[in-house]
Amino acid sequence: MNQQPLIIDVHLDLSMNALEWNRDLSRPLDEINQREQHLTDKPDRGNSMVNFAEMRKGNIGLCVATLIARYVKKSNTLPGWHSPAQAWAQTQGQLAWYRAMEDAGEIRSIRNLSDLEQHLTTWNNAKDKSQQPIGYILSLEGADSMVNLSYLEKAYANGLRALGPAHYGPGTYAFGTDSTGSIGRKGIELLKEMERLNIILDVTHLCDESFWEAMRHFNGPIWASHSNCRSLVNHNRQFSDEQLKELIQRGAVIGGVLDAWMLVPNWVRGTSTPQSKNVTLDKLIDNYDHICQLAGNTNHIGLGTDLDGGFGSEQAPFDLKTIADLQILPNLLSKRGYADVDINKILHGNWLDFIKKAWA
Numbered sequence: 001m002n003q004q005p006l007i008i009d010v011h012l013d014l015s016m017n018a019l020e021w022n023r024d025l026s027r028p029l030d031e032i033n034q035r036e037q038h039l040t041d042k043p044d045r046g047n048s049m050v051n052f053a054e055m056r057k058g059n060i061g062l063c064v065a066t067l068i069a070r071y072v073k074k075s076n077t078l079p080g081w082h083s084p085a086q087a088w089a090q091t092q093g094q095l096a097w098y099r100a101m102e103d104a105g106e107i108r109s110i111r112n113l114s115d116l117e118q119h120l121t122t123w124n125n126a127k128d129k130s131q132q133p134i135g136y137i138l139s140l141e142g143a144d145s146m147v148n149l150s151y152l153e154k155a156y157a158n159g160l161r162a163l164g165p166a167h168y169g170p171g172t173y174a175f176g177t178d179s180t181g182s183i184g185r186k187g188i189e190l191l192k193e194m195e196r197l198n199i200i201l202d203v204t205h206l207c208d209e210s211f212w213e214a215m216r217h218f219n220g221p222i223w224a225s226h227s228n229c230r231s232l233v234n235h236n237r238q239f240s241d242e243q244l245k246e247l248i249q250r251g252a253v254i255g256g257v258l259d260a261w262m263l264v265p266n267w268v269r270g271t272s273t274p275q276s277k278n279v280t281l282d283k284l285i286d287n288y289d290h291i292c293q294l295a296g297n298t299n300h301i302g303l304g305t306d307l308d309g310g311f312g313s314e315q316a317p318f319d320l321k322t323i324a325d326l327q328i329l330p331n332l333l334s335k336r337g338y339a340d341v342d343i344n345k346i347l348h349g350n351w352l353d354f355i356k357k358a359w360a
Contacts (some may be wrong), residue, residue, distance in 0.1 A: 004327050006124065008348040010064040010255045011204075011226035012050065014142075015094035021169035021308075025051045026106055043270065047312025052106050053340040055134055061123040062110065062135040062348075063097065064225060064304075067160075068090040068104075070167055073145035076088050078169045081146075087145035095158055098136070108133040113227060113359050122350075137355075139202060139225065142167035142176070149193050156197045158316045162225070163194060164202035166210060177237045182215030183213045195220040200358055202226075203247070204304075207236065215246055218226035222250050226257035226304035228287045233265050248295045250359075253350045255304020256284045262313045263287075274318035280330060281317045283313055285336050288346065298342040302350045 006043050017023045021042060023032050034058030036045040055063070069090035081087040101107045110116050112224045119135040126132045139162035146152055152160075165187060166176030172342060175181035183191070191214060194201060200221045204213055224247060230238035239247070239254070262269035262272055263283035274280075288301045307316060307323050319328060333343045 004059040005303070005330060005344055006062075006120075006348045007058060007060045007303065008062045008302050008351040009060055009271045009305050009307075009323075009326075010137075010223070010351055011139075011257070011306050011309070012063045012065050013068060013306070013309045014050070014063075014065045014136075015097050016066065016068050017048070017050065017308055018097050018285045019094055021048075023048060023051075026101070026104065027051065029054055042310075043307070044103060044310065044312035044314060046226055047314050048308055049313055049316060049320065050308040052134060053130070054322040054324040055089075056129045056132065058322075058327050059129065060134065060323065060326065061132070061349075062127070062137070064139045064162060065107075066139050067094045067145075067197050068141040068167070069094075069145045069254070070142055070169075070170065073167075080167040084145060084147045084172070087280065088147055091140070091145045091155075095138075098138070100135070105131075105133055106324060108135050109159050110135045110137050111161065113356065116352075116355065116359070119124050127347065130302055137161050139163065139200075142171060142204075142205070143173045144171050146173070146190070149189060152190070152193050152197065152199070152328075155198065160199065162200035162202050162251055164225070165190060165214070168187050168203050174204045175207040176210075177207070180207050180209055183210045183217070187213070194218070198336075198358070204250075205237070208243075211243060215250070221354070222252045222353060224252060224254045224304075224310075226255050227305045228257055228262045228284075229290045232286060232290060235262070238262060244291060244294050245254070247324050248291075251354070253300055253302050253354045254291055254301050256287050258284060258305045258307055258316050258320070259309070259311055260317070263317070269315075273314070274316060280319045281332055282336075283317065285332060289336070296347050298338070299350055299353075301346055304349065 033046045039045040069087035071081035071084045071087040137210040143165045165174035168177045170179045173187040174183045202225045230240045260279045264277045
């Protein structure tokens, strides 16, 4: 492949980085990291890999960007807001940042097929990407900020097009990673409202029980934005072969995630390093291989990197310096036997096919 192919990344926590990590993504990456050298409040300070310039440099012309705010009850020890209204307000602050970035010409909101086609035409025809707005589709990671179901319609009007009902721990509408439980009546009602509004269900982070219930109750489009294989790293955050087969059967695409602990077993946070555990992008391709064997084709895999999703270069493949280095993937995939047509499907084609079908 001579030219840099288009890359679509369907999971980036851009607004979380801007508002909680206080990163100005319009500035050079070296500057962002330099300003954090004295900070110790987050484990990834000074190790950021994502900003707008590096996305453009890597031809990442379209992404799915998140809103995220957890509501925690008294019994929940996870960090979060103490009421759904506070969580909602946090997502609205994040939304305001996306709007400000649109006004600045950094990004462009993609809400329908017309937006998508216009953006892709402009992006792909631009000889110089450095001044082009990056397209983004808005997603919500964890539904706890929905004070009640009427808020979902407000969110849809603001551009929300995908939603994961749970994140970590127990949630209002489903149970997430490291917890167990049913989606219950509220979860079922949420899924029905999502179906009515044609919001994509993101099953990433759903615990097994909530996952299978969601499969029974939701008939709309389903994807897994940032998930890997449990058979390679045995953890409830990953999908079992049975779950992967169900997603394949439902026409889902699974976005490979680059958090090191999901790529190799026995990762110890704060102790393991990408070099000591030999974490490279080839570990991601191992996950792709596994899913392709289950599917019998390459139609169900893509990228949902989660880069800078609470971790940085200290916990990412060491052959990546910034998100722009995703462009080494085509060569790695080719070496592993993937044909050019399949490589293009992985980098962008499968996501585009999915979105076009979902929004038709």
